[in-house]
Structures are given as C-alpha cells and as structure tokens.
Amino acid sequence: MHELSLCQSLIDQVQQLALTHGAQSVGLVTLKIGPLSGVEPALMQHAYPFASAGTLAAESTLVIELAPLQVRCESCGAETEAEPSRLVCAACGGCHTQLVSGDEMLLMSVELITAEGSNHV
C-alpha cells in the first residue's frame, strides 16, 4: 500500500523532530496534500495509526489540509485556481499553464508535547 509507506516516512520525520526537541509525545500533526499529489487523504488517515504505533507519535492525531490547485498562465501571467482535470487559466481561459501548487505533500506543523507544555514546530 502506497499510503502506508508514505505514512511511515512521515512518521520518521515527526519522530526525528520529537527527538531533536526532546518531546515526550506528539499532539497534532498537520499535513498538506495537493489534489495532484497522488495521495489519497482518506487512505493516509487510515494508514496513520498503523505507521505511528510504537513511536513517539503513537497518540498523535493527523490533520490533513487540502492544498489548492493553482496554475500560472503563460499567456496573461495570472495565477488562478484550477480543476485537476482542467488546468486552464481562470482569467483568460488559456490552456498554456504551469502548475504552481497542487502536487505537493508537505508536513506543515507538528505539535510537540514536552515536560514544559506543548509547542508547534
């Protein structure tokens, strides 16, 4: 399963952050997923408890934010939102566009719980 291995590398990153900051556990983990990333948010949520079991992130909660799909138009230069199936400029209707965002999977923030309280990194 594709999402399980993605989840495991995500947990590796989170675990590394937690160790670096001397955290005892992890609260919220916020992930941003674009519609063209090839990652299914529901499958990530499903895989998360399996990937985090036995780690510092075992009690953490995965929050997924959906990234907008944005394109930059080569004709008029506008940056607009587009549909995954239709990468056209919303300003002029041109189809010569470049993807600005929408194919990413980014770790946005991690809530680390330490002896002093919690902080976001």
Ligand SMILES: [Zn+2]
């Ligand atoms: Zn345009």
